[in-house]
Amino acid sequence: MGIFSRMTDIINSNINALLDQAEDPQKMIRLIIQEMEDTLVEVRSSSARVLADRxxxxRKLERVQAEAESWENKARLAISKGREDLARAALQEKYAIEDEIAAIETELKAADDHITQLNDEIAQLQQKLTDARAKQKALTMRSRTVESRIKVKRQMHREQLDEAFNRFEHFERRMDNLESQLESMDLGRDVSPDLAAEIDSLEEDERVNGELERLKSELGQRPNQE
Structure with a gap:
């Protein structure tokens, strides 16, 4: 009963609903397919046993039917010989066998019904298995497509980022060029000396003045010596 109950659950299950609830649809459908395949093997094995029992x-029915016919023939013979007592006994044996025949026929009818049910369920399970495999193939193709699109998107984003950096570098180079042009315009122009340059100039003037006084002094002394 466990096999048939599980098989019925699979047959009646909505694969799409199961996949919607699954965190990993591909893993889920692989499990569903594996469960269906295992169940199908078990059901076929059970079907084989039912067929063998049938x-x-x-064969037993054929044997007891032949036996019943034999007792009827014996009853006919006994009647022809005037032995009604033997004919009655033969018919009683026949009736006992006919009860067994009825039981075997009931067993065969139940087996035929069981086999028909198994055939229907196997056919449904086989169809579900085919659908699940098709769904697996479709999911695989969708997964590959999504992965490919993600890869393309990532590549596009990298290219856009590279392009943005290139534009930024181009802007930096342009600013460098403009600043260089501005600096080149000041080349050769007199520029006011800074504080250190002014102080150096004062020190230089002082030295020059000192030298000048010294020279004047020397020149002023020479005429007096003569």
Whole structure:
């Protein structure tokens, strides 16, 4: 009963609903397919046993039917010989066998119904298995497509980022060029000396003045010596 109950649950299950609830649809559908395949193997094995039991019951039915016919023939013979007592006994044996025949026929009918049910369920399970495999193939293709699109998107984003950096570098180079042009315009122009340059100039003037006084002094002394 466990096999048939599980198989019925799979047959009646909505694969799309199961996939919607699954965190990993591909893993989920692989599990569903594996469960279906395992169940299908078990059901086929059970079907084989039912078929074997039916063949055994059919052979038994043929045997007891032949036995019942034999007792009827014996009853006919006894009547022809005037032995009604023997005919009655033979018919009683026949009736006992006919009860067994009825039981075997009931068993065969149940086996036929069981086999029909198994055939229907196997056919449904096989169809579900085919659908699940098709769904697996479709999911695989969708997964590959999504992965490819993600890869392209990432590549596009990298290219856009590279392009942005290139534009930024181009802008930096342009600013460098403009600043260089501005600086080049000041080349050769007199520029006011800074504080250190002014102080150096004063020191230089002082030295020059000192030298000048010294020279004047020397020149002023020479005429007096003569």
């Amino acid at each position: 063949k055994t019951a059919a």
